Amino acid sequence: MSVPIVIHRPSVTGGRRVTIQGQIVGLAHDDHDVVEFLRRAGLPDSEQLLDDPVWVQWRGGRAHRYEAA
Structure with missing residues (x-):
């Protein structure tokens, strides 16, 4: 089963890449960034x-953690 939103593992410099339907929408440094990316993509109640x-798969590391790996 594939989910539409993937929050990838934290990068070595911090932050997590966010993809929606396979398209990179940005690098999030906190949950607020992710919510903003989802809002811009037209997802209500993000x-x-x-x-x-x-809806969301957190890959690598703990959910809601954005510090460097």
Whole structure:
């Protein structure tokens, strides 16, 4: 099963790449950044989506953690 939003593992310099439907939408340094990317993509109530495994997959590292790997 594939989810539409992937928050990738933290980079060595900090931040996590965010993809929506396979398209890179930005580098997030906190949950606020992710919510803004989702809002710009037209996803309403994006704050509630962050912990919904049907919508979001957190890869590598703990969810909601953005510091360098």
